[in-house]
Amino acid sequence: MKARVFVTLKPSVFDPQGKTIADALHSLGYRDVQDVRQGKYFEMDLAAASADEARRRVSEMADRLLANPVIESYRVEVEAAEP
Amino acid sequence: MKARVFVTLKPSVFDPQGKTIADALHSLGYRDVQDVRQGKYFEMDLAAASADEARRRVSEMADRLLANPVIESYRVEVEAAEP
Incomplete structure (x- = not known):
């Protein structure tokens, strides 16, 4: 069986890595990006x-x-294997 | 608008981090885990x-x-903002 786990920082926790990525995207010209959060x-x-x-x-x-x-x-998704 | 990006190593690329996590899960007693791949x-x-x-x-x-x-x-998912 396949499972997927998404781990993200809680909304109240500051995410410096996401901030850095947002800044990098801005400097590449993607000014429409408002916020980035990185997770695992x-x-x-x-x-x-x-x-x-x-x-x-x-x-x-x-x-x-x-x-x-x-x-x-975190959030867990389970996908039944194909028969 | 909210977007999600899932980045994973290609299947042909060895994932030592995922291997380490799988080993750690085995040593915690989760013997039913066959494979773990870590992504961003x-x-x-x-x-x-x-x-x-x-x-x-x-x-x-x-x-x-x-x-x-x-x-x-990578895989991109876009979710329209709630009105």
């Missing part, structure tokens, strides 16, 4: 009996390893 | 006349700054 993205293959089971396992992994729950939030 | 994730606010225009601009930004087209591929 994980694609995972795992063996699980069901999509619900996979979602539960992956959320646990995100809490324990992939995200820092103090400053980051 | 960008959330962007930008002013654009239409979703197509935003998609075109953001793809150009990804080509020029956000991704390294030699080893990475």
Whole structure:
């Protein structure tokens, strides 16, 4: 089963990396960019009996390893394997 | 308008960071994880006349700054702002 995890800084946390990217885009001429936030993205293959089971396992992994729950939030998407 | 960019290493490129995360998950007891690939994730606010225009601009930004087209591929999602 394929799962995707998106980890982003919480909205209240300052994102200097995103700010730097926004500044770089401005200096390349993309003045229409108002804000950039950078996050992390994980694609995972795992063996699980069901999509619900996979979602539960992956959320646990995100809490324990992939995200820092103090400053980051995450979203999990599970995609059933093609038969 | 909100846009999201997902940047991942091309499948043929070795991902040592993803391998390290997979090993760490195994040692935490998640033996059901077969593979992990790490990528980057960008959330962007930008002013654009239409979703197509935003998609075109953001793809150009990804080509020029956000991704390294030699080893990475990217996917752009545009979400129209709520009225």
